[in-house]
Amino acid sequence: MSFDPASFKGRKAAVIGLGRSGIACARLLCRKGFKVFGTDSRPRKELAGSLSRMGRGFSWEGGRHTDRALSCAFAVKSPGLSPSLPLLQRMAQRGIPVFSELEVALAFCKAGEVIAITGTNGKTTTTALVAQIFKAGSRPGRKVRVCGNIGLPASAVALETGSKDTVVLEVSSYQLEDSRYFRPNAAALLNITADHLDHHGGMDRYLDAKARVFEDQRPEDLCVFNAGDPLTLKISRDCGSRRLFFGPKGGPAHAWVEKGMIRVSGVTRRPLSLRPPKLPGAHNLENSMAAALLALGRGVKPAAVQKAFRSFKGVEHRLEEVGVIRGLRCVNDSKATNVDSTLVALKALEDEKGRILLILGGLHKGSPYSPLRPLVAERVKGIFTIGSAARKIEEDLSGSTSIFPCGELKIAIETAFQIGSPGDLLLLSPACASFDQFKDFEDRGRRFKELVSAQVRSRLKP
Template identity: 35%
Template sequence: MKLDKDIIKARLKDCLGLDSRASKIVVVGLGATGISVARFLMDLGFEFVVADSREHVVSEQLREELAAIEIVTGKFDEALFSQATHLIVSPGVALTEKAIAAAISKGVEVVGDIDLFVCSVNAPIIAITGSNGKSTVTTMVGEMASAAGIKVGVGGNLGIPALDLLKQPAELYVLELSSFQLERTRHLNALAATVLNVSADHLDRHTSVADYAEQKQRVFMGSEVMVINVDYPIVAAMQEQGRSTITFSIINKADFYIAENAGIEYLMHGEKPLLALSELPLEGRHNAANALAALALGVAAGFDEQAMCKVLKHFKGLEHRMQRVAEIGGVIWVNDSKATNIGACVAALQGYQHKVILIAGGDAKGADMNELVPAVKAKAKGVVIMGKDAALIEQAIDGCVPVYKAENMQQAVRIAASIAEVGESVLLSPACASLDQYKNYQDRGDKFVQAVLELIA
C-alpha cells in the first residue's frame, strides 16, 4: 500500500527529525542514490541543497529536473555541511570525508536513503547483504515472490535505488544492501534479513574486516527472522539468543544444507530433499549456498517450497557473475567480472573440478592478496594478471603457478587462449575492483566478452 505524503512526512519527523519546514538538509552525492533522494524530497515539498565533489557531474537534463534546487559542485563546503541539521549521504561518499566528519563532530545528523525508504513503506522488507552473492540472492528471492503472485519491488544496491521503488505500489520489498548503506541506516525492521558471507572487501573504506562485518550485521536491526550462513565463523557469531533464526550451510548440517542420497546431492530443509544439486543451472557450490539462502528467506516470508524450487531450476543467473560466454575449441570462457574481491574469486575457483586459467587484477582496495594462494594452487593452471595492483597478485602467487602479464583485456584473453587446452576453462574473476581501467565491473566484463568473441571472428 502506498502511503499518503502527509503520513510519510510525519513519520520522517518522528523517526529521523526531518521537518519539511525547519530542517536544513544537504543531500551529499549525485549518483543514482543521491538523485533518488532528491526526487523523493522534492515530491514531498522539502527544501534542500545538493552537493557533489565532482565538478561536471550534472547533466543538462538533471539540472532541468532539479531547477528549483541549489546544486553545489566541487570541493565539499565545510561551512555548508556544518550549518545543516541533516546530511543525507549517498553510500558512495565516505563519512570520513573532512567536511562530513567535521559536521558530524558538531552534531549534524547523518541519514541514509534506506532510513527514508523504511519510513515511507507499510509493506514488509526482506534485506540481503554480504560480501558476495547479494545480487544473485536478491534476484532469486524477487523471482520467488513474483512466482507466489506477490507484487514485489526489487532493488536497493542492485538496479533500482530503494526510493525509486516507491513509484509503484508493492506488497513486499526485496532489498540488496551494501555495508555503506547499512553504515548510515538506523531503522530497518525487516521481515527477514541475512548476511550471506563476509570476506575482506572495501578495506579502503572500512578500518578492518571486523568493522566491515559490524556494518553488515546492522541488517539484523529489528528483523523478525535472522538467516545465518554458519559456514563463516564471523557470520555465525552474529546469532542472538532468543531471536528467530534460520541457518544454512554447504559444509555441515543446518536448517538448510546439502546432503547426499544414493550418490545424488540435494538441497535439504531438515530431513526433506528439495532439489537435486544437478538441477541448479548455476555453476559452483557458492551458487548452491546462494540457493539455500534464498530458500531460507522464502520460507521466512511464507513462500511455498515447491514453487521456490521451480524458480531455482529455471534461474539463469546474472550477467558478469559466473556467466558462461562461449565454448571455443573445447575451452569454456566464463565472465565473473563481478568478483571484485578475493572472497568472490576464491569461491569461483573452488567451484571447479578441473584446472582453469584465471584472469585477475585491478584495484585491490587494500586487500591481502596472499589469501588467494590456496585456491590458486589448487585450481589454477596459470594466472594472467593485469591492472593497477597486478604486482601485488604476482608477489602473492609467485612460485605457485605460471604468471603472465597483460596490459589490457584483449591481450589477457589472447594470452589465456594460447595456454588453454581442450577440457579447460578460462575464468575472468579479477578479485579486484575495476575503476583503475574501466568505468565499472560491467564495462570490464563487456570488454572480456568482446575480446572472447573476437577469437571466433
C-alpha cells in the same frame, strides 16, 4: 534517531554524493516537497548530463564540497563515501543529522514486507533468487520489487510500492553502516570474510556493519544465518529475532544438502526435499538454501520455491557462461571483487584442472592474494594481470603458475587467446575492485564479453 519525514517538513536537505543512489534520493525528496542541495567532488562537466532533468527545488555543486551544505537541516550520505570526509565531520560538529539513502527511501516506502540480503559474497545471486521465488508465490495484485545494491536504488522504487508489495533488497556493508535505523521483516547474512577493510577501518567495524541487518529487528521478524561460517554463526548470537540456519547437516541447521538435494526441517509442518537450481559450485547451494529459508520462513509455499529453482538461470557477471570462442570456454565472473570470491570461482571449476586462464587485477582492496596459491597451482595454466594491483598479485603468486603482466583487459584477453589451447577456460575473476579502469564491475564484465566476442571477428579478418 531514525529518519522521520514529518519532522523535517519544509526544511532543506543535502545529498552528499551524486551517483546513482544519490540522484535517486534527491529526486525522491524533491517529489515529496523538499528543497534539495546536492554536492559531489567530481567535476561539474562530468555531472551535468545526469543532473539536467532534476526539476525545481534542486540545486547542486561539483568539483568540491563547500560549506553550502551546512545550511541544510539534514543530509543524506551516498554509500561508499568515507565517514572521515571533512564535510561529514563538520556536519557532526554542528549536530546536523546524516542519514543513509536506504533509510530515507524506506521511510517513504509503503511495502507490506521488506526482505534484505547481505554478506561478503553471494548477495546478488541470492537476492535475484529470492525475488524469483516470491514472484512465483505471489498473489494477483502483489508486486515484487528488487532494488538496493542490485539494479535500481531503493529511492527509485520507494514511491511505486503498495501495501501488498514485497521489496527485496541487496544491502551492502556501506549501506548498513550508514543506517541509523533499519528493520527488514526478514534478512539473511550469507557469510563474512575480509572485504572493504580499508573503508571500515578493520574487521571489527566490518562485522558491526554487517550486524546492522538484524539489530533493529523485533522478535516476530526473521533472520537467516550461515551455520557453516564461523563469523556469521558467532554474531548470530546477538540476534533477537527468529533465527533460521543453513549449513552442514546437524547442529543448528534447518537446511542442508544431502545427496544433491536441499533438505529442510523445522520450518514447515513437514520436512522438505528441494531440487536446487542448476548453478555451478557449492557456494550456489548455500545461496539457494538461504533463499529457500527466507521464503519458507515468510510463508511462501514449497511449490513456489521449487518452481523458481527450476527456472532460475543465474545472474550476469557471476560465473556467467559467455560461450566457446576459438576453442576457449569463456566465463565472466567480474563480480568477484575480492580474493574470497575468486577462491569460490576456482573451487566451482573443479573439472578444469590445469586448463584455466585466469585474469586477475584491478584496484587493490588490502587483502593478500596468497590464499589463492594452492588452487592456482592445481588448476590455473596462466595468470594475466591487469590494473593497479598487478604488481602485488605477481609478488603474492610468484612461482605458483606462469604470470603474464598485461596492464589492460584487452591485452590480457589477446594474450590468453595466444597462449591458450582448445579446451582451456578463460576466466575473468579479478579478486579486485574495478574502479581504477572501469565504471564498476558491470562495466568491466560487459567489456570482457565485448572483447572475447571480438576475437571471433579478428580471426575472420583476411
